Amino acid sequence: MRPEPTTTPAVPAPRGEDASIHNIGYRHYDGPRLGRSYARRSLLTQSLRGAYGLGRSAKSKVLPFVLLAVMVLPAGILVAVAAVTPGAKALEVQYTEYALMMQPVIGLYLASQAPQSVSRDLRFRTVPLYFSRPIERVDYVAAKYAAMASALFLFVTAPLVVMYVGALLVELDFGDQTTGFLQGLAGTAVFSVLHAGIGLVVSALTPRRGFGVAAVIAVLTIPYFAVTTVQVIAEAQGSGGAVAWLGLASPGSLMDGFQSAFLGAPTGFPGGHEPGTAVAAVYVLVILGLIAACWFALMGRYRKAGL
Amino acid sequence: MARPEDHYGRSVTVIATENLTKRFPRVTALDRLTMEITPGVTGLVGANGAGKSTLIKILLGLSPASEGTASVLGMDVATQGAGIRERVGYMPEHDCLPPDVSATEFVVHMARMAGLPATAARERTADTLRHVGLYEERYRPIGGYSTGMKQRVKLAQALVHDPRLVFLDEPTNGLDPVGRDDMLDLIRRIHSDFGISVLVTSHLLGELERTCDHVVVIDGGRLLRSSSTADFTQETTTLAVEVTDTDAHPDGTDALRTALAGAGLAVAGSGEGGLPGAGRVLLVEAADDTVYDTVRDTVAELGLGLVRMEQRRHRIAEVFKTADAADAAADAARTTGTTEKGGSTDAA
Numbered sequence: 001m002r003p004e005p006t007t008t009p010a011v012p013a014p015r016g017e018d019a020s021i022h023n024i025g026y027r028h029y030d031g032p033r034l035g036r037s038y039a040r041r042s043l044l045t046q047s048l049r050g051a052y053g054l055g056r057s058a059k060s061k062v063l064p065f066v067l068l069a070v071m072v073l074p075a076g077i078l079v080a081v082a083a084v085t086p087g088a089k090a091l092e093v094q095y096t097e098y099a100l101m102m103q104p105v106i107g108l109y110l111a112s113q114a115p116q117s118v119s120r121d122l123r124f125r126t127v128p129l130y131f132s133r134p135i136e137r138v139d140y141v142a143a144k145y146a147a148m149a150s151a152l153f154l155f156v157t158a159p160l161v162v163m164y165v166g167a168l169l170v171e172l173d174f175g176d177q178t179t180g181f182l183q184g185l186a187g188t189a190v191f192s193v194l195h196a197g198i199g200l201v202v203s204a205l206t207p208r209r210g211f212g213v214a215a216v217i218a219v220l221t222i223p224y225f226a227v228t229t230v231q232v233i234a235e236a237q238g239s240g241g242a243v244a245w246l247g248l249a250s251p252g253s254l255m256d257g258f259q260s261a262f263l264g265a266p267t268g269f270p271g272g273h274e275p276g277t278a279v280a281a282v283y284v285l286v287i288l289g290l291i292a293a294c295w296f297a298l299m300g301r302y303r304k305a306g307l
Numbered sequence: 308m309a310r311p312e313d314h315y316g317r318s319v320t321v322i323a324t325e326n327l328t329k330r331f332p333r334v335t336a337l338d339r340l341t342m343e344i345t346p347g348v349t350g351l352v353g354a355n356g357a358g359k360s361t362l363i364k365i366l367l368g369l370s371p372a373s374e375g376t377a378s379v380l381g382m383d384v385a386t387q388g389a390g391i392r393e394r395v396g397y398m399p400e401h402d403c404l405p406p407d408v409s410a411t412e413f414v415v416h417m418a419r420m421a422g423l424p425a426t427a428a429r430e431r432t433a434d435t436l437r438h439v440g441l442y443e444e445r446y447r448p449i450g451g452y453s454t455g456m457k458q459r460v461k462l463a464q465a466l467v468h469d470p471r472l473v474f475l476d477e478p479t480n481g482l483d484p485v486g487r488d489d490m491l492d493l494i495r496r497i498h499s500d501f502g503i504s505v506l507v508t509s510h511l512l513g514e515l516e517r518t519c520d521h522v523v524v525i526d527g528g529r530l531l532r533s534s535s536t537a538d539f540t541q542e543t544t545t546l547a548v549e550v551t552d553t554d555a556h557p558d559g560t561d562a563l564r565t566a567l568a569g570a571g572l573a574v575a576g577s578g579e580g581g582l583p584g585a586g587r588v589l590l591v592e593a594a595d596d597t598v599y600d601t602v603r604d605t606v607a608e609l610g611l612g613l614v615r616m617e618q619r620r621h622r623i624a625e626v627f628k629t630a631d632a633a634d635a636a637a638d639a640a641r642t643t644g645t646t647e648k649g650g651s652t653d654a655a
Contacts, residue, residue, distance in 0.1 A: 025500070026434075026438060026500050026501040026502070027434065028469050028502070029423070029427065029431055029468065029469035031423070031424065031427050032422075032424060032427075033393055033421070033422040033423065033468070034422045034423070034424060035389070035393065035422050036389055036422075038419075038422055038424075039419065039420045039421070039422055042416075042419040042420065043420065046416060046419075055412070056407075056408075057407065120405055120407075121405075124402065124403065124404060124405045124406070125399075125401055125402060125403045126403050126404070126405055128397075128399050128403060129397070129399070129403050129417060129420075129464060130420060131369060132367055132369075132392060132395075132396075132397035132399075133392050133393075133417075133420045133421045133422075134389045134390075134392050134393045134420075134421065134422055135420060136389070306369060
């Protein structure tokens with residue numbers, strides 16, 4: 001089909017002596033083509049590295065790492081406090097509480113990185129180049145989603161590791177700490193998948209980067225403050241039973257209720273109203289539903305963005 | 308239908324479609340399109356909305372056909388899309404480059420997306436960028452590139468995985484005349500030097516005339532004509548000659564016309580009626596190579612400046628000039644220049 005089939009050893013072209021040594025001509029590629037799953041993995045790696053500015057300009061590394069430092073700093077302080085407090089039984093903040101306590105920082109990180117992960121490809125219309133290659137829409141969305149969730153997971157886990165290692169060094173109870181740490185990891189995993197989905201969907205729907213950043217922050221914070229306010233009012237009005245139900249309405253309070261119901265976390269809800277068994281089940285359904293909704297919204301977004 | 312075969316008995320059809328139809332809720336983008344494309348550079352011509360992009364989408368296995376079948380490199384578009392996309396390159400018409408990365412980084416990434424291992428991706432990127440004519444600038448962010456350089460990067464990402472076939476969608480869009488010529492030369496080389504078949508779309512017929520071995524014309528989703536460029540254009544060998552005026556010859560064109568007629572050559576007015584300056588172009592019937600010398604010598608004797616002297620072939624555009632689609636168009640392309648030239652002279 002081509003003038004020099006790659007399968008047959010090509011006779012050296014008679015361009016020999018008089019040709020410039022710099023012109024080595026076109027060479028065909030006979031090596032392996034690793035296909036769809038390799039391309040998906042490569043995209044995941046590239047996106048995950050990109051979420052920390054790796055493989056991008058020096059400037060893009062600043063924000064992720066500054067935020068990461070801000071994220072880890074309180075964990076170091078908690079360990080230091082435990083170290084200087086005689087007879088400390090536990091860290092002042094539990095592993096499961098940490099992510100909720102640090103929500104603004106995590107929100108900033110997500111708002112800065114989710115748009116760069118997805119909006120760039122959409123804004124500069126690079127998406128069709130991906131889809132003209134072996135990977136398909138589902139691969140692209142899966143790789144981007146997994147990369148963002150992993151980046152968030154690492155971001156939230158880093159301080160937990162500091163706390164855990166520190167706690168063991170100051171000789172807090174090994175069993176308690178390990179249980180708490182594992183619960184923290186489980187909570188973080190759910191937190192990361194949920195928030196990565198929300199961050200990506202909001203970014204993908206707002207291709208202008210500046211808007212994307214603002215939109216992600218808005219979606220994460222406004223409902224949270226609204227829910228917290230209404231919860232306080234509900235509690236003050238004596239309808240404490242509504243507090244847990246109200247918690248379903250924002251990603252932050254959703255995680256709070258979920259962790260207190262399943263991972264033994266202390267709740268931040270006013271009046272300490274933890275979700276009961278029935279409400280807890282609804283929490284799980286809502287979280288799963290939100291994640292699924294994010295997935296399908298992303299898939300739908302890229303259906304339009306194809307060639 | 309008998310498929311063209313090479314001497315090993317393998318089918319050498321690069322693209323084959325059979326009754327390919329694509330219907331959208333409101334329009335029929337492709338209407339029972341049956342064609343075969345052999346290795347080489349093939350031009351796909353059609354007005355906007357003629358179904359070019361729909362066809363490329365189907366051929367990449369990204370959009371199912373409503374009816375009919377199509378195969379690319381012997382693979383069925385309906386079932387082997389991923390296999391096709393592994394061995395096919397695609398250069399979109401629109402901008403598709405992120406401005407904040409360098410050409411090297413971007414093309415390496417795209418090579419890996421096509422399945423090349425990391426080391427091979429880097430080597431092929433360096434090679435490919437050199438072949439498309441990007442050198443030192445490849446380490447700078449793409450945002451600072453000229454349109455011509457961006458087009459080269461777009462082409463490089465389509466070639467980096469050494470495809471057997473590339474789809475180039477309007478590759479000369481937005482280029483200045485020099486950039487356009489460079490790009491057309493590059494497209495020729497993709498086949499002649501790299502051995503990669505090319506399907507190139509354009510709505511500028513003149514470009515395809517110069518670049519393609521074969522031209523497929525679609526209109527309203529239907530095949531209007533598919534034949535070799537030679538069939539379209541080579542029946543007439545006419546020289547287009549344009550000269551300057553001098554003090555001695557205030558109307559250089561007219562002086563040359565008289566002189567050439569005196570030398571026994573058949574000279575007519577321009578066939579490019581309506582265009583500015585069209586009246587200044589003389590068409591000379593070039594029976595054999597000595598005509599070139601005669602024209603050159605005559606111009607020199609008159610002391611005129613020779614602005615251009617080029618083969619003016621029958622243009623593919625003439626396919627569209629006739630009212631009746633396919634048959635009449637075929638006739639038009641075979642008719643000798645006289646009727647067409649006569650008409651244009653009247654217009655001018």
